[in-house]
Amino acid sequence: MNQGLPRWAGLWLLPLLNLAIALAAAGVVVAIVGQDPLQVLSVLLHGAFGSARGFSYTLYYATTFIFTGLAVAVAFHGGLFNIGGEGQATLGGLGTGLVALWGAAHLPAWLLLPLMACGGALFGMAWAALPGWLQAWRGSHVVITTIMFNFLASTLLVWLLVDHLKPAGSMAPESAPFGSAAQLPGMRQLLGWAGIDWPASPLNLSLLLALAAALGVYLLLWRHRAGYRIRAVGSSPAAATYAGIDPKRQVLWAMAISGALAGLVGMNEIAGVQHKLLLEFVSGAGFTGIAVALMGRNHPAGIVLASLLFGALYQGGAEVAFEVPGFSRDMVVVLQGFIVLFSGAMAYVAAPGLSRLLRPGAAHG
Amino acid sequence: MDEALIATVLASTLRVATPLLLCALAGLLSERAGVIDIGLEGKMLFAAFAAASAGAVGGSTLLALAAAGAVAVALSWVHGLACVSHRGDQVVSGVAINLIAAGLTVVLGIAWFGEGGQTPPVGPEVRLAALWPGAGAAFGPLLGEGLLGHNALVYLALALVPAVWWLLFRTRFGLRLRAVGEKARMVDAAGVSVRGLRYAALTLNGLLCALAGSYLVLAQNASFVPHMTAGRGFMALAAMIFGKWHPVGAFWACLLFGFLDAVAIRLQGVRLPGIGELPVPLIQALPYLLTVLLLAGFIGRSLAPAELGKPYVKER
Numbered sequence: 001m002n003q004g005l006p007r008w009a010g011l012w013l014l015p016l017l018n019l020a021i022a023l024a025a026a027g028v029v030v031a032i033v034g035q036d037p038l039q040v041l042s043v044l045l046h047g048a049f050g051s052a053r054g055f056s057y058t059l060y061y062a063t064t065f066i067f068t069g070l071a072v073a074v075a076f077h078g079g080l081f082n083i084g085g086e087g088q089a090t091l092g093g094l095g096t097g098l099v100a101l102w103g104a105a106h107l108p109a110w111l112l113l114p115l116m117a118c119g120g121a122l123f124g125m126a127w128a129a130l131p132g133w134l135q136a137w138r139g140s141h142v143v144i145t146t147i148m149f150n151f152l153a154s155t156l157l158v159w160l161l162v163d164h165l166k167p168a169g170s171m172a173p174e175s176a177p178f179g180s181a182a183q184l185p186g187m188r189q190l191l192g193w194a195g196i197d198w199p200a201s202p203l204n205l206s207l208l209l210a211l212a213a214a215l216g217v218y219l220l221l222w223r224h225r226a227g228y229r230i231r232a233v234g235s236s237p238a239a240a241t242y243a244g245i246d247p248k249r250q251v252l253w254a255m256a257i258s259g260a261l262a263g264l265v266g267m268n269e270i271a272g273v274q275h276k277l278l279l280e281f282v283s284g285a286g287f288t289g290i291a292v293a294l295m296g297r298n299h300p301a302g303i304v305l306a307s308l309l310f311g312a313l314y315q316g317g318a319e320v321a322f323e324v325p326g327f328s329r330d331m332v333v334v335l336q337g338f339i340v341l342f343s344g345a346m347a348y349v350a351a352p353g354l355s356r357l358l359r360p361g362a363a364h365g
Numbered sequence: 366m367d368e369a370l371i372a373t374v375l376a377s378t379l380r381v382a383t384p385l386l387l388c389a390l391a392g393l394l395s396e397r398a399g400v401i402d403i404g405l406e407g408k409m410l411f412a413a414f415a416a417a418s419a420g421a422v423g424g425s426t427l428l429a430l431a432a433a434g435a436v437a438v439a440l441s442w443v444h445g446l447a448c449v450s451h452r453g454d455q456v457v458s459g460v461a462i463n464l465i466a467a468g469l470t471v472v473l474g475i476a477w478f479g480e481g482g483q484t485p486p487v488g489p490e491v492r493l494a495a496l497w498p499g500a501g502a503a504f505g506p507l508l509g510e511g512l513l514g515h516n517a518l519v520y521l522a523l524a525l526v527p528a529v530w531w532l533l534f535r536t537r538f539g540l541r542l543r544a545v546g547e548k549a550r551m552v553d554a555a556g557v558s559v560r561g562l563r564y565a566a567l568t569l570n571g572l573l574c575a576l577a578g579s580y581l582v583l584a585q586n587a588s589f590v591p592h593m594t595a596g597r598g599f600m601a602l603a604a605m606i607f608g609k610w611h612p613v614g615a616f617w618a619c620l621l622f623g624f625l626d627a628v629a630i631r632l633q634g635v636r637l638p639g640i641g642e643l644p645v646p647l648i649q650a651l652p653y654l655l656t657v658l659l660l661a662g663f664i665g666r667s668l669a670p671a672e673l674g675k676p677y678v679k680e681r
Contacts, residue, residue, distance in 0.1 A: 029469065033476035081456050083403075140660030141669075143403070143456050144606060147599055148653040155653075159646035290460055328475040328482070330591075333468030337461050345447040345458035 047319025048312035056201035062311030068289025071262035078254025079234035084146025086286030087153030092263025095123025097277030104179030124263015132255025136248035175277035204272030375511035382623030388601030391573035398566035399546035403459025406598025407466030412578025417589035441571030452676035546670035
């Protein structure tokens with residue numbers, strides 16, 4: 001699919017060009033609504049990186065996007081498009097929250113917190129493995145089933161919170177707050193133990209979990225047989241079958257791992273920040289994961305960088321919305337859409353022109 | 366159940382089903398031509414925003430409908446440019462359209478109207494009124510209010526079911542459109558443009574999405590509210606699949622989903638003998654659950670067009 005481009009251009013130049021087009025399109029929208037794109041950009045950068053507090057928020061947002069981005073990437077390498085990150089993350093938060101509510105009174109933090117992570121990963125895994133199983137054995141397309149599972153996840157959470165987990169006499173659809181053993185330490189607390197004064201922010205230990213997950217995904221996909229099998233089925237199910245790999249089981253595995261990664265979002269949002277189970281804590285991060293994975297070229301290192309960019313956009317965007325009247329933070333969603341469009345759906349539109357530009361005269365091939 | 370209750374349930378079933386039906390028919394036209402359309406939600410949302418903005422500022426129903434049509438068809442063409450002309454991934458492109466619509470409607474709404482993304486209310490002279498205001502008094506509750514008390518878009522949506530059926534199954538254009546979704550190479554070999562047919566399907570798809578979006582602001586709400594489609598586009602997608610990619614099937618699916626929505630609120634707190642209190646969320650989740658079960662082959666078999674999602678590469 002590199003359409004006659006040299007390897008370096010296909011790997012670096014074309015993605016950067018697509019990103020530039022997406023940014024330019026967003027700049028045009030900013031200009032249309034009557035603001036100065038350069039001013040917006042400078043406020044945004046300052047808000048995201050200008051202070052320890054701002055940077056802390058950037059990293060907090062990035063943590064969630066690393067999880068959902070990795071989830072999309074693992075499924076992608078298995079030849080599957082998982083748009084169910086939203087629902088899997090919702091279920092992950094539910095799993096984390098249920099373990100926390102059950103265990104906070106009985107268990108110490110060092111045992112409970114890993115269990116909460118496992119609970120989140122398992123719930124997310126189940127919510128993705130089921131569509132994976134339906135695709136592999138029952139022939140229903142994973143894109144449609146994961147969309148349906150997103151809605152099923154949100155109704156399930158509403159039902160559980162409203163009818164079962166809400167403390168008696170409370171109006172808000174939220175669980176009781178977790179006990180202190182179930183609260184993941186924040187970065188301020190952690191660095192405080194080391195004697196460093198760090199501003200208060202939602203950033204917590206999950207960031208390290210996310211980076212470990214990125215490393216784990218790299219090792220799994222490129223350094224382990226299990227990941228090789230997933231990638232083999234992703235690039236050619238027929239060839240994989242001849243090599244003695246059962247594509248059905250790989251589909252199930254790819255989806256299960258993908259869902260487990262999305263499920264870890266609960267650690268960042270529920271265990272790390274909210275300390276109670278509530279509605280809407282995913283708020284679109286599952287879809288942001290698609291943009292992150294596309295921008296990061298489905299590679300863990302790229303995904304960490306892309307998550308940092310999106311984290312900066314979310315944090316910086318909030319600052320811009322605060323400082324520039326009439327600017328909406330939803331501009332970030334628009335930019336996400338443009339990135340998915342230009343780096344995803346139209347990724348190769350610019351390739352023929354680019355190859356003509358790079359190799360004049362040798363463009364016909 | 367008395368007659369008045371049946372009449373209200375019937376009326377609200379039709380009200381809920383109308384935007385679903387318009388959107389499901391839109392998705393059906395595109396998918397029968399082989400183009401997956403995950404972007405129904407985004408197109409309906411942006412069309413609703415366009416209709417509300419034009420309706421509130423311009424003060425004309427026609428202007429509102431035209432604005433919605435222009436916006437939704439433009440988004441359909443973006444989808445076509447990415448997937449039909451440049452063979453991009455159809456699902457990715459659909460996701461992009463949903464994100465762009467969800468973000469841009471709020472950004473533009475805040476910039477233009479400054480009310481947290483809401484548009485000003487659309488005036489009563491712009492909104493669609495009941496077609497026969499005296500029907501309730503003349504024919505009684507069931508016939509008059511349940512069936513005849515609606516606005517023109519409801520009846521248009523109902524009329525579009527046989528119209529789309531006729532277009533797809535009784536015209537040359539429809540035969541070619543279905544053929545392009547089943548075996549594009551044959552259509553190309555017969556000398557008919559695959560690209561042209563898919564763009565035509567996407568254009569019709571945009572127009573129907575525009576009607577669905579317009580309905581939300583001209584008949585249901587008084588103004589545009591951010592994210593007001595609230596998953597209706599995806600439910601329409603589910604209805605299309607549940608109706609097995611057939612207009613009449615989609616019609617029954619939309620009626621069923623509308624009915625479930627209409628009774629869900631009324632069953633709140635109702636106790637059934639032997640079962641106890643019905644969980645309302647379960648009824649609201651039924652459309653998605655049924656669709657998953659159908660797709661998995663547990664209730665009948667749902668067969669998608671053979672070349673759905675496959676871009677066509679013309680041989681040179």
